[in-house]
Amino acid sequence: MTAEVAKVDPMHQFTIEPIFGSANWELAGYNIAFTNSAMWMLIATVVLWIFVAGGMRRELVPGRWQMSVEFFTGFIDDMLEANVGKNGRKYVPYIFSLFMFILFANILGLMPLGVIGLHPFTFTSHFTVTGMLAILSFAIVLVVGFWKHGFHFFSLFVPSGTPWPMIPIIFPIELISFLVRPFSLGLRLFVAMMAGHVLLEVLSSFVIDGTNAGIGFAALVGLPSFILMVGICALEILVAGIQAYVFALLTSLYINDAENLH
């Protein structure tokens, strides 16, 4: 998007660049460059910390800020209680962190900070990140499942009431559907975020190129694309919330499987 003359590359926004000259940082032989992606993780962490810290006044009659923080904790608490039951409350810190981290990442990535020269980077549009979060959730499910139920955890793959001749068929199917979970969990978030950002970028290229091509194209292509973009932006904010919710909801459902089997 530099000097290549009105050439908008919708994929450029996902490029990872090391910043602060950290390209060669290494830890045990692995590169740990502090990239723009890491920068936005830091920003999401700080903003989330500020948000929750603002709700820590612990007043009996809450103000607006405290109220909104309590809304989110109550929301996660209710979700876990509805899906997992009373045992689910101990997962509130994890699910809350997960939900809020993804939510803040998604929304911060949508911020129109380009107008002040910053380049928002949505790290949830990288499957390295979403996949890692999914593996984290899946690992918790496995650890909790085997910790609580031992090898009895495998009964998860044989739904109760299955006739015994069906067990050899059902077991592999259930096992595969279980093993696919981390991939579907990670890919869903990654695809939703990336698709939205690509769509916005493509539409913005229509607006820019159409407007540059003359008044006729501007009216015919630029303006409708711009109006559509405004609508899609609203939709993307919705998607940002929904995808964070889906990620947290599915994680809590999987934890329910591990906690209560069937």
Next chain:
Amino acid sequence: MPQIAQLAETYSSQIFWLLVFFGIVFVFVGRGMVPKVMDTVAQRDQQISADLAAATAARAKADEEEEAWRVRENDNRAAAQAIVAQAKAEAADRNEKKLAAAQKRLDTKLAKAEQEISEARDAALAEVEGVAAEAAQDIVQRLAGVTVTAAAAKTAVKKALSHV
């Protein structure tokens, strides 16, 4: 697609920094702050339910007291009504006695008056008889030249008067 094109060179830093920052979020925000926030909510819920319970208890107590007051009030009213009824009965009794006494006085007065009247009438009647007998004696002497005794005249007058 940078996600795939840059995968080999960036995956380690992506995972490293994600674990670092998500770890910070989980430890400081998730474990450190969220339980306190939820604690505040729980405390508030507890306070609200305690306040509600206290209010319910106070209302029950008020109802009880009102009931007691009503019972007392009813008793008082019944007592007052009894006193009024008694006073009324006594007054009626006294009135009746007074009336009876007055009636008696009147009756005696009446009886005395009647007696006096009948005495007066008897006296008047006896006088009339006397006068009639004398008159009859006189009339007989003058018309028939017969002298009749006073007693005979009286008897005759009595006889004649009784036929009237």
